[in-house]
Amino acid sequence: MKKILIALIVAASSALPAAAGDIHGKVTCKGSSTCADTVVYVAAIPGKTFPAPAAHAKMNQLNMKFVPRILPVLEGTTVDFLNSDAVLHNVFTPDACADKFNLGTWPKGETKTYTFKKECAAALLCKVHPEMEAYVVAVPTPYYAQAKADGSYQIADVPDGSYTLKVWHPRLKGKEKPVKVAGATEADFEIAR
Amino acid sequence: MERNHRRILVALPLGMAIFLALGAPRQAGAVPVFSRKYQTSCQTCHAIFPKLNPFGEAFRLNGYRMPMETPELVKQPPVSLGSEAYERIWPAMVYPSDLPSFVPLAINVKMADIYASSHDDSGKTITHNDFQFPQEANLFSAGTLGSHFSFFGEVTYAERPDGGTDVEIEHARLDLDSAFGPEHLFNFKIGKFAPDLYDGFQEMWLMTDNGVDSLFAFSPIGIHGGTGLSEEGPGVSLPDRMRAIEMYGVAAHRFFYTIGYGSPIGPGGPNDTFGSSSRKDVYARMDYKFGGMGLDGDTTGVTLPPENWREHSLRIGVLGYYGDGSQADPFDITDEEGNAFKMRDTHYGRIGAYASLYVGDLNLFGVALHGTDKLQLSDPDTLTEISTTTRTYDAWFAQADYVIVPPFQLSLRYENLRVADPVTPTIKTLNANASFLIRANIKAMIEYNRDLRDSENYTLATVLRFAY
Ligand SMILES: [Cu+2]
Numbered sequence: 164m165k166k167i168l169i170a171l172i173v174a175a176s177s178a179l180p181a182a183a184g185d186i187h188g189k190v191t192c193k194g195s196s197t198c199a200d201t202v203v204y205v206a207a208i209p210g211k212t213f214p215a216p217a218a219h220a221k222m223n224q225l226n227m228k229f230v231p232r233i234l235p236v237l238e239g240t241t242v243d244f245l246n247s248d249a250v251l252h253n254v255f256t257p258d259a260c261a262d263k264f265n266l267g268t269w270p271k272g273e274t275k276t277y278t279f280k281k282e283c284a285a286a287l288l289c290k291v292h293p294e295m296e297a298y299v300v301a302v303p304t305p306y307y308a309q310a311k312a313d314g315s316y317q318i319a320d321v322p323d324g325s326y327t328l329k330v331w332h333p334r335l336k337g338k339e340k341p342v343k344v345a346g347a348t349e350a351d352f353e354i355a356r
Numbered sequence: 357m358e359r360n361h362r363r364i365l366v367a368l369p370l371g372m373a374i375f376l377a378l379g380a381p382r383q384a385g386a387v388p389v390f391s392r393k394y395q396t397s398c399q400t401c402h403a404i405f406p407k408l409n410p411f412g413e414a415f416r417l418n419g420y421r422m423p424m425e426t427p428e429l430v431k432q433p434p435v436s437l438g439s440e441a442y443e444r445i446w447p448a449m450v451y452p453s454d455l456p457s458f459v460p461l462a463i464n465v466k467m468a469d470i471y472a473s474s475h476d477d478s479g480k481t482i483t484h485n486d487f488q489f490p491q492e493a494n495l496f497s498a499g500t501l502g503s504h505f506s507f508f509g510e511v512t513y514a515e516r517p518d519g520g521t522d523v524e525i526e527h528a529r530l531d532l533d534s535a536f537g538p539e540h541l542f543n544f545k546i547g548k549f550a551p552d553l554y555d556g557f558q559e560m561w562l563m564t565d566n567g568v569d570s571l572f573a574f575s576p577i578g579i580h581g582g583t584g585l586s587e588e589g590p591g592v593s594l595p596d597r598m599r600a601i602e603m604y605g606v607a608a609h610r611f612f613y614t615i616g617y618g619s620p621i622g623p624g625g626p627n628d629t630f631g632s633s634s635r636k637d638v639y640a641r642m643d644y645k646f647g648g649m650g651l652d653g654d655t656t657g658v659t660l661p662p663e664n665w666r667e668h669s670l671r672i673g674v675l676g677y678y679g680d681g682s683q684a685d686p687f688d689i690t691d692e693e694g695n696a697f698k699m700r701d702t703h704y705g706r707i708g709a710y711a712s713l714y715v716g717d718l719n720l721f722g723v724a725l726h727g728t729d730k731l732q733l734s735d736p737d738t739l740t741e742i743s744t745t746t747r748t749y750d751a752w753f754a755q756a757d758y759v760i761v762p763p764f765q766l767s768l769r770y771e772n773l774r775v776a777d778p779v780t781p782t783i784k785t786l787n788a789n790a791s792f793l794i795r796a797n798i799k800a801m802i803e804y805n806r807d808l809r810d811s812e813n814y815t816l817a818t819v820l821r822f823a824y
Contacts, residue, residue: 226426226428248429249423249424250423251660251664255662268661290663292399293399294395
């Protein structure tokens, strides 16, 4: 009985990560009616790497728009670009951190992929339709979140510790912030042009 | 005789230069109506407006619809004029339709500084430099009405350098798209429009400011056959626009045909009265496109580059035009001695070949046209026939359009027109254009047009156009 109890305690404690909390807060976006394009993430943690996820992230081209418009992923993630329209689309990026890739054009139902190897906020564009725009935001840790339209965000399950918290927006800029996570932690940002 | 012909030779370049500099306002073709409707860029359809890229051509031939359009592609949802389900109970109820949710209007404004050099009556070189700010404004309307109808309209307001103004309905037409049978095969247009006979080489599909005047502004009528360019003349080689009914379509993605029936090109053509002849003209064209995007936008089996102005393709075809002017009102004409006559172009025919080659950034295209006019000379009072002479002319042009990078494009065109009057020298023109898209909808151009028969005879136009 005692053995079972010990086993249960051990099992339970190993299932639980080291003490963790969340980082939450609000981003104030000056000069934008919505904060929905904002990504908040924990910057690279010295001495710690995260394995690239096996699952692919997905970016659709539907009704001549990229869906979603903002796609935050962990470094090393492969993104599938699917064309769902009857017209040809192209995907390329002018950003060097994503090798300025150009995947060509491809018809409906087909997918092309690109692996984002390093930290990068890559603008995705389509040469066929210059108005099309999206961003893949590849970040160095799995601790990231996209803000809601009102600017509120929540990054769940961040192990306790001291980190640098960064904020990204396609047009607005804000300062990074040191945070000390111990349970639920609050961090607010203000970003502006 | 000799002296009179010399007079013609002197007067002709002057007339042509004035015509090029001051006459013939060129209509525009950029229709931001569709940019709004689909919330997409001009570059989706235009290499440099108004020149269409292969997709823009497909969009136009699809009755201004996207290939396999779904309602979600239309970002300005239309106003329903009846549920689709009413289609099933027709004619118990009116067949459903819809209309654009916003009044589908778009505007083009064109400013031009025209520097023109030409000879006056004494042979002295005179120059003009005219700030035509603005030269013209075009009001467009275009869109779809329900599943099978579309419309296109354009009203041009032009300010003439002499202080006058011109207002013209350049286009007003209703299309019935894919009326029956396989998709894209049977479409109809009715109204005033640029016939699809010129698909690919009329003003609206060119990036240059000057149109192909050797084809569209040559008057083949004269006492010894036509001598030069004039839109005021009693007839034209080919009409810019017609009041007509046209059937056109695309078969197997790559074959294009059109046949039309419309008001004659003599007096009574679309820019004159509603017609003084009981006869109508007919025209037809067919061509085939090898490689590149299908004429209906089909891309199965082809790999296209991401740059949507590029492809590797060849489109070749033939075209013909025929009219019977034997019932038309005769017009006044005088010979070299000033004697008055009446003349009719009783039968006129045009036959030509068209080719357009795309090699990446380069589009090479041209037309060769042979024209025949049966000119009947008659007594001005009794209208008794004096003589009937068949006159012929040959016109051809070759043009190269090149995309250096999308905002910078070049165009070079050579036109050659052997006129019908045997003593008048062949008209040879060079037209060079450098275009710069300042923004997607603001364009600046420098265009040089030179009469190759006379070095003092040229125009240099600096043009600014914007569309919204
Ligand atoms: Cu696209």
